[in-house]
Amino acid sequence: MTLQRSIEEINKKIEDGEANIYTAEEFKKLIKEQNAPSFEEVDVVTCGTCGVMSGTAAILNFIVSPPGEFIRAEKVYFNGVPAFAGPCPNEWLGEVDVILHGTTHSIDDENYGGGFLLKEIMEGKSVDVVVESVDGKTIENTITIDDINRAQIVGSRMAFKNYTAFTNPGKAPVSSIFAAIPLEGNFSGLTFSGCGDINPLQNDIPHNVINEGKRVLLNGACGYILxxxxxxxxxxxxxxxxxxxxxMNPYYFGGFKTSQGGEIFNTVAIPIPVLSEKIYNNLLITDEDVKLPVADIKGRHLPLCETNYHELWKDYDLRPKYDENKCSSCDDCIVERVCPTNAFSKGIDLSRCFGCGMCANFCRHDAFDMNTGDVNLEIDKREVNVPIICRQSDRLRANKLALELKKMIKNQEFKL
Incomplete structure (x- = not known):
């Protein structure tokens, strides 16, 4: 007999305070301890992922001047970051609709782009706006989030199930969006993305419950799968x-510097109601089961070998420990330069830290203690040990948002 239940039954248990809800991290821990709850003992599992998600854009509408001062916007810049004016012309209204890409770089600084800018807007910081109109006028203003009439994030490619890890088998350093700085050759380091067995799409193969119209949390805000x-x-x-x-909560969102310029990261949490044995069985996947191809940093079309997420995450540290007594306050601090989220400036801001590991791997004076691990790879019939130098995903943020979603469901603040 196939076991199953309905959404209505689960919602009733939630209303009665009787639902068994786990985060993916909690559920996987019980599996690894060989103490997994049975189908009857679990109603919902909240899964999360956090990482660089390039296909992120914002649609914004705001007033830049009184009506009648210009016909319509032709070019728009936010702190030097170009945005696409339109599609609505708003003739003579003094307001502007724009589409701002998270990966668009400032005309002044390629490491500052849409991701950093949008985070600053979320944080309530002032942003300088320059509008160049079709009738040759330049309008300058300063706005904050309170001046924006509508602001919608749209991610065209989010919560990926599959990623690729990268290393450099060549001799010369290679710049890439997949490396925070040019990746040195001779297998000197490995960079990867993906939250492994807590990732929503890893736990719902194929899409049994994660589908169009489903409610999710995107950077802490209730959103929908389009x-x-x-x-x-x-x-x-x-x-x-x-x-x-x-x-949105700016903690879950922001810019991410790479050796090819600024990128953008997001955090997504999705509930999986356990409606059937099939859905339950999909949730039993663990990091050891989640394969990850390793490729030449010059391209995903150049595969080298395969590993799994257990080898990359294991019990490695999720955050660095900073010892200010070891810090030499270098005039040219390499950590300030390589930190992808600008979390270090004569001290570490853990609210901005992504846990990527760059500080621990590159500080000249070992002021950062963080075990990011290494991985043994078999390439061309020989074993190569490669240190993990940069993570482009953050399991800590992913777990936090999954826990936040669990609490919201329990408190009936988020309807399945």
Whole structure:
């Protein structure tokens, strides 16, 4: 007999305070301890992922001047970051609609882009706006989030199920969006993305409950899955998701510097109601089961070998410990330069720290203690030990948002 239950039954248990809800991290821990709850003992599992998600854009509407001062915007810049004016012309209204890409770089600084800018807007900081109009006028103003009438984040490719890890088998350093700084050759380091067995799409194969119209948390705000993301397919699925920027928590969102300029990271949490044995069985996957191809940093089309997420996460540290007594306050601090989220400036800001590991791997004076691990790879019939030098995903943030979602469901603040 196949075991199953309905959403209505689960919602009734939630209303009665009787639902068994786990985060994916809690559930996987019980599996690894060989103490997994049975189908009857689990109603919902909240899964999360956090990482660089390039296909992120914001749609913004705001007033830049009184009506009648210019016809319509032709070019718009926020702190030097270009945005696309339109599609609505708003003739003579003094307001502007724009689409701002998270990966667009400032005209003044390639490491400052849409991700850093949008985080500053979320934080309530002032932003300088320059509008160049079709009638040759330049309008300058300063705005904050309170001046924005509408702000919607749309992610065209989010919560990827599949990633690729990268190393450099060549001799010369290679710049890439997949490395915070040019990746040195001779297998000197490995960079990777993906939260492994807590990732929503790893726990719902194929999409049994994660589908169009489903409510999710995007950077702490309630949002919706719009459908499959761009370049999504059965083997490598991802999602298109949208939510209100003004309701997001900036902790879960931000810019991420790479050796090819600024990128953007997001955090997504999705509930999986355990409606059937099939859905339950999918949740039993662990990091050891989640394979990860390793490729040449010059391209995903150049595979080298394969590993799994257990080898990359294990019990490695999620955050560095900073010893200010070892810090020499270098005039040219390499950590300030290589930190992808600008979390270090004569001291570490853990609210901005991504746990990537760059500080611990590159500080000249060992002021940062963090075990990011290494991985043994078999390449061309020989074993190569490669240190993990940069993570482009953050399990700590992913777990926090999954826990936040669990609490919201229990408190009936988030309806399945």
């Amino acid at each position: 459908g499959d993301g761009t370049r999504s397919n059965a083997e490598k699925p991802n999602l298109m998701i949208s939510a209100d920027l003004t309701k």
